[in-house]
Amino acid sequence: MDGILILFFSISIISIIAEKIRRNAFRNLSIFRKIDKKSMYPGEEINAKLYFENFSKIFIPFVHVEEQVPLELERIGQSYSERIGDVKYYSNVFNIGAVERLKFNYKFSSNKRGIYYLKNIKVSIGDVFGLSEDIREFEDYIEIIVFPKVKSLSELQFNNNSLLGDIIVKRWIFQDPLYVKGIREYTTDHRMKDIHWNSSIRMGKLMVREYDFTSDRQVTFLFNTQTTTPFWNVYEGNNIESGIELMASIGKELIYGGIATGIWTNGQIVSYFGKHGNELPPSTSSVERFLEYCARIDVNTKFSFSDYIYNKRDKFDINTVYLLITSYIDNESAAIINILRSKGILIKLIDISKQGDINIPGVEKLHLSGEGR
Incomplete structure (x- = not known):
């Protein structure tokens, strides 16, 4: 009997000690x-x-x-x-x-x-x-x-254009603000309007003007996450992801080329402390800074695109090329874009919709093909 009491007493003491250890362990x-x-x-x-x-x-x-x-x-x-x-x-x-x-x-x-x-x-x-x-x-x-998946520019394909590689940057994005660097022999990648006829006659073969960037131009992507009206209703996640990968790929090359590059978007921005707004100012300082912002863009839309660009209408700069990447555009947004164009703002369109049926009168357009996604 005494042995049982001693055993019971010992177990009780050990249990009390174990309980105290457990309760105090977190301290x-x-x-x-x-x-x-x-x-x-x-x-x-x-x-x-x-x-x-x-x-x-x-x-x-x-x-x-x-x-x-x-x-x-x-x-x-x-x-x-x-x-x-x-x-x-x-x-x-x-x-x-x-x-x-x-x-x-x-x-x-x-x-x-x-x-x-x-x-x-x-x-x-x-x-x-x-x-x-x-x-x-x-x-x-x-x-x-x-970060988004970054492709080389040679991997990007467009249904309505044969532009590949850095030609996308030099011959489409910057074809208006370029200056003539020199004359070189014609290839199938060149535009007919770039042919320099006097040099061609003199050389006995087609020669074209070679262009380079002007130093005072910068690029801002207008990335539209709205895919329908009302803007909060539906999203096409695959198209948005393809657009972000496209923006990251082109933006990386622009920054490496010394072109200040930024982003404006109506999409929600993922930020735990709320430090990141809906604009990334153009800069050449860091590719990772640009890619990080691309990573933060959510597929959900914060503002309708028409409201967003209307509220930004006085912030557009004539020394900036604006690349609109979108899979949807409504009449109100198209009207605002045309007003901006009439004021000398240079806007170009990259259509990431599957149908490729987005058109804004007077705005140059590329359509990202299925193979380029």
Whole structure:
């Protein structure tokens, strides 16, 4: 009988101590993450480290960690334990010794452009008998940026034009503000109106004017996410994604070419702290800055395109080439564009609709083909 009482008393004492350890464990536990870079191209990897530090002199026998990860991010080589909506949960169970630091290494990857947030880490600490546990949720905020897929300009194809490669930039975007650099032999990529007839007669073969950029021109993309009226009703996600990849590809080449390049958009901008507005001012400072903004554009529309450009009408600059990328245009927007053109504003259209049936009278147009998407 005495042995049973001693056993019962011992178990009670141990349980009380275990309960106290469990309840006080979080006071001496530090949990945080680190990543080796904040941005990546689709298919690349980001190295992540999850740290647990026990500053107590007491062993913690049971720790269950559940990490919340956006659906579009993948932890390479690991399977998630649960999926709820657009969030996956990755679990890990371990123990941690007194005054010990544990580090877990893993990698993230994604094939989808966007801004993703690692936020919540749910931690459960149990007693030595597994009879009870204390649960806390930590918010360890980390932003991961996945750039759009960037193609070489030679991969871009347009149904109504044979322009390829850097000719898109030199012969279409900048054909009006270019200056004549010299004379060269004609190829099938050249326009007939560029033929220099006097030199052709003298040389006995077709010669054309060779152009280069003027130094005072810049480019601003007008990226329209509206795909129907009313603007909040429907979106065509695939067309918008193709348009963003097109904008990223051309913009990258423009910036590398020393052309200040920016973006105006009526789309919603993903920004946890609200630091990013609907305009990226033209700059040559950083391609990554431009690609990051492309990653932040959401497929949902914030303003109707007509309201957006009407409110911006006094901000248009005659020394800027405006490249309108859209899969939809309404009559009101087209009318505003024509008013801007009458004031000397240079606007060109890239139609990303599948039908290629967007037309604005007087505005030069390219249509992105299915092969170029």
